[in-house]
Amino acid sequence: MRLLLNDKPSNTTDNLIQISTINDFIFCPYSLYLHSVYDSFSSQLYHQLPQTSGKLAHKTIDTSTFSTRKKIFQGMPVMSEKYQIIGKIDIYDSEKKILTERKKNIKKIYDGYRYQLYAQYLCLLEAGYQVSRLILYSLSDNKKYDVPFPTEEDINTFSEILAKIRSFDPAESHFAPNKNKCTYCIYRSLCSYHLC
Template sequence: MDDYIAISLLNDFIFCPYSIYLHNVYMESDESQYHAAPQTMGRIAHKTVDEKKTTNGKGDLVSVSVCSDEFRIFGKIDLYRYSSKTLIERKYQLKNIFRGQIYQLWAQYYCLCEMGMKVEKLAFYEISTNKMIPVPLPGANDREEFVSFLCMVRKYNPSSDININTNKCRHCIYCNLCDKNRIENVYI
């Protein structure tokens, strides 16, 4: 399982591949060194799912570990509703849906399908607005794009140069710990 990728890292990789390296460096340290308000809100939002305290229908799957040997990915789903065959990813707030978030949902979808579950719908649930946002199921071209993306993640070398995007860097939780930039974090 050395080359299996955690589903939770897919969006982070698109945001900044180097942030995954920094996450691994600092993961044993005090989170207060680098966590900011968005991560704290996200953790709180996920708490009800992680502790399986969310309201759900009888027999729905909540916070279940999933894995795909075909794609060599693993992670957890937030919610699968048997009644509507819908896979739901909960987010506290969604001003935009980023490609990495779509990849995370697709990854969960592919895992469930490989595990024999029938998934007919995908959606994000925005907790702050109590709004369900449907997402189309991935097609053949989406699958190719996803496989290509996973190859890129596996080939990434943290010693390579990164494109510094000052707006992204300012909002990165590792900004002040990063050796690739000299930008101040907006969360200070």
């Protein structure tokens, strides 16, 4: 099934932004639109194997089976009124004050990964939690990557990304699909622009 631009779902105009969509938007703005459609379907209808594996990587967190230690918060819902973002943290160690976002396989620290982690970090700060370290964790090779805390410039860029997400209209926005991205895009079976 392919979706047409004028099929824009109404929830893309909501002011609250899901943290999980930030990475999608930076990857490809049009995937933001497809993300909202994705939420309307069973993921098994169109998820490809690599993405399903990635989704399973998060399942232990969302169902709180990763750890029973009380100091570890897993899949905890968070929200920032200041930035109007909502979502879940991946793992927060309240003793060491370490925030970790797990990915199936990290080959490069993409901006989308960083800003997704910053979003979780800003939500935790607003809720009164301290964070001493930000980590991206690659499950496939068991590697940890320290992510520097956001600078003022990073926060400004983050705010600009949120503004772009809020104003994004797939019917009016122009973008050039990137074949390399399309190849790995979980939404390609829904996308009328995919190049693979």
